[in-house]
Amino acid sequence: MEKGMAALVPRVSVVVFVLKEKTVLLGRRRSPGVGYSEFALPGGHLEFGESFEECATREVKEETGLEIDKTEFVKVTNNLFLDEPKPCHIVAILMRAWLRNPHQLPQNLEPTKCDGWDWYEWDNLPEPLFGPLKKMMEQGFNPFPIA
Numbered sequence: 001m002e003k004g005m006a007a008l009v010p011r012v013s014v015v016v017f018v019l020k021e022k023t024v025l026l027g028r029r030r031s032p033g034v035g036y037s038e039f040a041l042p043g044g045h046l047e048f049g050e051s052f053e054e055c056a057t058r059e060v061k062e063e064t065g066l067e068i069d070k071t072e073f074v075k076v077t078n079n080l081f082l083d084e085p086k087p088c089h090i091v092a093i094l095m096r097a098w099l100r101n102p103h104q105l106p107q108n109l110e111p112t113k114c115d116g117w118d119w120y121e122w123d124n125l126p127e128p129l130f131g132p133l134k135k136m137m138e139q140g141f142n143p144f145p146i147a
C-alpha cells in the first residue's frame, strides 16, 4: 500500500429505530460525509468490546439524551458508499427499542452532527431520507413488531 494511504476496511455501525407509539425518531444529519442533510436514525460505530445493545444504548443517549429499553436486533445491512469523497463500507446493525420513560423528550446533544430529533410516522417519512433507510422502506421493511 502507498505510504500515507489509510487502509480501507469495512466498519460496523449500530443504528436504532427508537419507537414511540406509531412513530420513529429521525434527525437531519449535519456531519460532513455520507447522508449530509438527510434524515437518519441515531447511531454510530461499534466500539471495541461492546454488545450491539450496549452500543445502541450509548449512541442514543449521547445523541439524544433518551434512555431506551427493550432493545432488540432487527436486521443487518451491507452498505457501500464507494462514490463518496471518502469511500466507506458500513455493516449496519439495525436495532429497535422503546423509551424507558415515554414522556422523555429528545435533546439535540450533538448539534454539529444533527439539526434536531423528531418523531415521524413510517408511512409519512420526511425527505430527503438517508439512502440506506430509503432503500429499506422501498423494499417494504417495517421496524414495528407484528402486532
Ligand SMILES: Nc1ncnc2c1ncn2[C@H]1C[C@H](O)[C@@H](COP(=O)(O)OP(=O)(O)OP(=O)(O)O)O1
Binding pocket: 013, 015, 031, 034, 035, 040, 041, 042, 043, 044, 045, 046, 077, 079, 088, 090, 092, 130, 132, 133
Ligand atoms: N440506517 C442506516 N443504514 C446504514 N448505515 C447507516 C444508517 N445510519 C447511519 N449509517 C452509517 C452512516 C455512518 O457512516 C455510520 C456511522 O454513523 P454516524 O452517525 O455517522 O456515526 P457517529 O459519528 O454518530 O459515531 P462515532 O462517533 O462512533 O463515529 O453509519
Ligand SMILES: [Mg+2]
Binding pocket: 042, 043, 044, 063
Ligand atoms: Mg451518529
